[in-house]
Amino acid sequence: SGDMKGAIEDCNQALRINPNLAIAYFNRGAARLQSRDKKGAIADLQKASKLFQQQGEIVQYQYILDLIQKINIDRK
Numbered sequence: 001s002g003d004m005k006g007a008i009e010d011c012n013q014a015l016r017i018n019p020n021l022a023i024a025y026f027n028r029g030a031a032r033l034q035s036r037d038k039k040g041a042i043a044d045l046q047k048a049s050k051l052f053q054q055q056g057e058i059v060q061y062q063y064i065l066d067l068i069q070k071i072n073i074d075r076k
Helices: 004-017 022-034 038-054 060-074
Strands: none
Touching: 004 022, 022 038, 022 060, 038 060
């Protein structure tokens, strides 16, 4: 499963330096998902998708929206 706590802390550190780093929100969301924190994962993924959209990264934006939809389906 890897060191998810360390991965999350690395993302936290990156976001302290650059709070608009969409990939850090994505990576932290993925780590939280692996840690079974679906609520935290979805919050991070939503933030990442918003930032990717604002930055014109439409492929990443759409990928994350699809991922969030899948997580929500799996939660039911």
